[in-house]
Amino acid sequence: MTSRRVLITGASSGIGLATALRFARQGAHVALLARNERGLAVAAALVRAAGGRSLELRADVTDHDALRRAFERASGELGGLDVVVANVGAAAYGRFEETPAEDFRRVIEVTLLGNVDTIREALPLLKRSRGSLVVTGSAAADVPMPLMSAYTAAKYAMRGFVDALGAELRASGSPVHLALVEPGPVDTPFWVHVASEDGGLPPSLPFAYDPDEVALAIVRAADRRSERTTVGALMLAARAARGIARPLADRVLARASALARSSGAERRGTAAIWNPSGEGRLHGGIGGRPSLLVRGATSVRGAAAALGGTLAGLAAGDAEDGASR
Numbered sequence: 245m246t247s248r249r250v251l252i253t254g255a256s257s258g259i260g261l262a263t264a265l266r267f268a269r270q271g272a273h274v275a276l277l278a279r280n281e282r283g284l285a286v287a288a289a290l291v292r293a294a295g296g297r298s299l300e301l302r303a304d305v306t307d308h309d310a311l312r313r314a315f316e317r318a319s320g321e322l323g324g325l326d327v328v329v330a331n332v333g334a335a336a337y338g339r340f341e342e343t344p345a346e347d348f349r350r351v352i353e354v355t356l357l358g359n360v361d362t363i364r365e366a367l368p369l370l371k372r373s374r375g376s377l378v379v380t381g382s383a384a385a386d387v388p389m390p391l392m393s394a395y396t397a398a399k400y401a402m403r404g405f406v407d408a409l410g411a412e413l414r415a416s417g418s419p420v421h422l423a424l425v426e427p428g429p430v431d432t433p434f435w436v437h438v439a440s441e442d443g444g445l446p447p448s449l450p451f452a453y454d455p456d457e458v459a460l461a462i463v464r465a466a467d468r469r470s471e472r473t474t475v476g477a478l479m480l481a482a483r484a485a486r487g488i489a490r491p492l493a494d495r496v497l498a499r500a501s502a503l504a505r506s507s508g509a510e511r512r513g514t515a516a517i518w519n520p521s522g523e524g525r526l527h528g529g530i531g532g533r534p535s536l537l538v539r540g541a542t543s544v545r546g547a548a549a550a551l552g553g554t555l556a557g558l559a560a561g562d563a564e565d566g567a568s569r
């Protein structure tokens with residue numbers, strides 16, 4: 245079998261890096277796109293160690309010319325692309341009224357428009373290869389995140405964009421498979437790289453998943469085994485709660501917002517919306533777990549392992565689950 249040609253944006257850290265390693269273990273040729281040269285070099289070395297071939301593409305997804313050149317180089321050197329994962333995301337943290345307007349705009353530029361432009365570059369190439377386009381959204385499109393209003397807006401908009409684009413592709417008989425993966429909280433460096441006017445960090449997330457769980461969902465989506473995946477049954481429950489008892493659910497959100505404000509932790513490192521931040525690290529150090537149903541959909545043994553991880557987490561004092569639909 246010829247190796248798959250894959251381009252992943254946001255591949256120097258977290259979910260993008262975990263996805264690159266999953267494809268690498270299948271022997272894929274992986275083009276890694278991000279801004280941080282050092283993080284890209286680490287990611288490329290990890291990809292090679294995992295059995296794949298790598299191509300480092302240093303580009304900012306908000307720079308149209310750089311993005312176009314990166315796609316041209318990737319399709320030239322890899323001889324086309326079979327899979328593109330539009331995965332870049334970064335956030336600003338703080339109350340809307342205290343968030344500088346330029347930070348708000350930049351979150352939308354990076355997290356929404358950067359991915360939209362990635363998709364614009366990807367579609368013609370994927371049409372040629374009858375390939376797959378996977379977009380990393382967020383469960384924030386269901387459960388709004390107080391103190392991250394720009395990020396929430398970007399993820400709501402991304403879901404709307406993907407749904408509209410999907411209808412267009414279906415109507416035109418496009419051979420491109422379009423999929424959206426929407427994770428709940430994930431243990432990646434994302435959380436320490438939020439821009440924050442007062443330097444405060446979001447509190448540690450009690451229900452975080454391991455980035456490899458999202459990577460598994462992305463690879464399955466690229467294999468055309470799903471069009472929409474939510475990683476995190478808790479997110480499905482929160483979505484249902486908002487549908488059934490919205491006033492109560494919104495009061496809980498407001499309370500969570502007040503508690504989150506008082507977490508007191510200080511931001512380390514750079515604000516990813518403005519500066520290269522990916523350092524070739526998978527985890528953010530908040531502890532991530534397997535997702536029961538993402539694993540369960542793959543194998544009985546995987547589900548058992550995930551259940552073990554979940555029970556261990558419960559024994560350690562917090563609750564978690566995972567789901568896909």
Ligand SMILES: NC(=O)c1ccc[n+]([C@@H]2O[C@H](COP(=O)([O-])OP(=O)(O)OC[C@H]3O[C@@H](n4cnc5c(N)ncnc54)[C@H](OP(=O)(O)O)[C@@H]3O)[C@@H](O)[C@H]2O)c1
Nearest residue numbers: 254256257258259279280304305332333430432434521522
């Ligand atoms: N972590 C979570 O809890 C969570 C939950 C739901 C959804 N997500 C989504 O998952 C995706 C990946 O996030 P993550 O958690 O893996 O975060 P992460 O570890 O901070 O990784 C973000 C990646 O995006 C790259 N990036 C950021 N801005 C960029 C830009 N302007 N141009 C090019 N690359 C850029 C970063 O690399 P450079 O800095 O080197 O450019 C890095 O490789 C995002 O779409 C995020 O919204 C995350």
